[in-house]
Amino acid sequence: MDAVLKNGSASHQRKSPKEIRRPSREEAEAAVRTLLAWTGDDPDREGLLDTPKRVVKAYSELFGGYFEDPIQHLERTFEDVGGYKDIVMVRGIPFHSHCEHHMLPFIGQAHIAYYPAEGVVGLSKLARVVDIFAKRLQTQENLTAQIASAIDDQLAPRGLAVLLEAEHQCMTMRGVQKPGVSTITTQFTGIFQDEPAEQAKFMSLVRGGGL
Ligand SMILES: Nc1nc2c(ncn2[C@@H]2O[C@H](COP(=O)(O)OP(=O)(O)OP(=O)(O)O)[C@@H](O)[C@H]2O)c(=O)[nH]1
Ligand SMILES: [Zn+2]
Numbered sequence: 001m002d003a004v005l006k007n008g009s010a011s012h013q014r015k016s017p018k019e020i021r022r023p024s025r026e027e028a029e030a031a032v033r034t035l036l037a038w039t040g041d042d043p044d045r046e047g048l049l050d051t052p053k054r055v056v057k058a059y060s061e062l063f064g065g066y067f068e069d070p071i072q073h074l075e076r077t078f079e080d081v082g083g084y085k086d087i088v089m090v091r092g093i094p095f096h097s098h099c100e101h102h103m104l105p106f107i108g109q110a111h112i113a114y115y116p117a118e119g120v121v122g123l124s125k126l127a128r129v130v131d132i133f134a135k136r137l138q139t140q141e142n143l144t145a146q147i148a149s150a151i152d153d154q155l156a157p158r159g160l161a162v163l164l165e166a167e168h169q170c171m172t173m174r175g176v177q178k179p180g181v182s183t184i185t186t187q188f189t190g191i192f193q194d195e196p197a198e199q200a201k202f203m204s205l206v207r208g209g210g211l
Contacts, residue, residue, distance in 0.1 A: 017066045028056045062098065065135030073128045074154040077119035085158075088120060089113035089205050093127045097134035097143055099170050106140060108166025108182070110147065111206045114157035115191060121155055140166055140185050148187035159190030161202040 023031075029052035036043040036051060043052070093110040110130045133146045148162040163186045172179045192198050 025056055028059070029053060032056060061135075063135055063137070065132045068132045068135075070129040070132040070150045071154055073125040073132075074121055074151065076125075077121050077155070079119040081116070081120050084120070085116055087113055087115055087201070087205075088123075089202075090123055090126045091206060093130050095130050095134040095164075095166075097136070097138045097140075097166075099168055100137035100139060102170040102174070103137065104169040104173065106138075106166045106168040106170075106183075108164060111163045111202075112147070112151070112161070113192075113202050113205065114151065114155065114160045117156055117158050119155075121151075126151065140164055140168075140183055144185040144187050148189065152189050157190060159192040159194075159198060160188070161192040161199070162187045163202070163206055 032052035032055045033043045036048055041048060043049075089112070091111045093112070094108075095110055096105055096107045098104065099106055112126050112130075129150055130147055133143055133150070144162055144164050147164075148160060151157070151162075152160050163184065165182050165184045167180070167182055171177070171181060188199060188202075192202060
C-alpha cells in the first residue's frame with residue numbers, strides 16, 4: 001500500500017488526493033467569503049476584500065502535504081558510514097500541523113531515532129517526512145503513526161522510535177481552554193519495542209540526558 005494513503009488501520013483506508021474532486025481556487029475563495037460573512041463581518045469592506053485570496057494561498061502552503069510523497073525523500077540511503085550501526089537520533093524537529101476536528105493548529109516537536117540496518121538516510125529527510133505529514137489535517141496519533149510507518153517501511157531499521165509532543169490550540173484558545181498542556185505520543189518498532197532499556201535510552205536522549 002502506498003504510504004501516502006496509509007492510515008492507522010486497514011478498515012479506514014483513505015482516498016488519495018487524486019480521487020477527491022478538488023474545488024477550484026474560485027470556489028475555495030467563495031467559501032472563505034461565506035465564512036467571513038458567517039462570523040458577522042462584511043466581506044465587502046476594504047480590509048477583507050483580499051482576505052479570501054490570502055486565506056486560500058495560506059491554505060495551499062499549510063496543507064501542501066497532500067501533494068507531496070514522503071517516500072520519495074527516503075529513497076536515497078548512504079551505506080558508506082564506516083560500519084556505523086548505533087543509534088541515530090534527530091531531536092527537537094519543530095512542526096506545526098492542524099487538528100482534523102477543528103482545523104486549528106497544534107504545534108510542537110518531533111524526536112526520531114533509529115538503529116540502521118543497511119544504510120542511513122540523510123538527516124534532513126526525517127524532518128521533511130515530518131513536515132509532509134504535518135501539512136495535512138491530522139490527529140497527533142495518526143501523524144505519529146504515519147511518520148513511523150513511512151520510515152520503518154522504507155529504511156527497515158533494526159528499531160525505530162518516534163515521539164511527538166505538542167500543544168493543541170483547540171484546547172488552548174477555545175473549548176476546555178487549558179493553555180500549557182502538552183500531548184505526547186510515541187511509536188516504537190523493533191528493538192525499541194522489544195527492549196525496555198532501549199526505550200529508556202531514547203526517552204533519556206529526548207529529555208537531553210546522556211546515555
Ligand atoms: N485524540 C486526539 N484528540 C484530539 C486531537 N486534536 C483534537 N482532539 C480532540 O478532539 C475532540 C473532539 O471532540 P468533540 O466532542 O467531537 O468536539 P468538541 O465539542 O469541539 O470538543 P471540545 O474540544 O471538548 O469542546 C476534543 O476532545 C479535542 O480535544 C488529536 O490530535 N488527538
Ligand atoms: Zn482540535
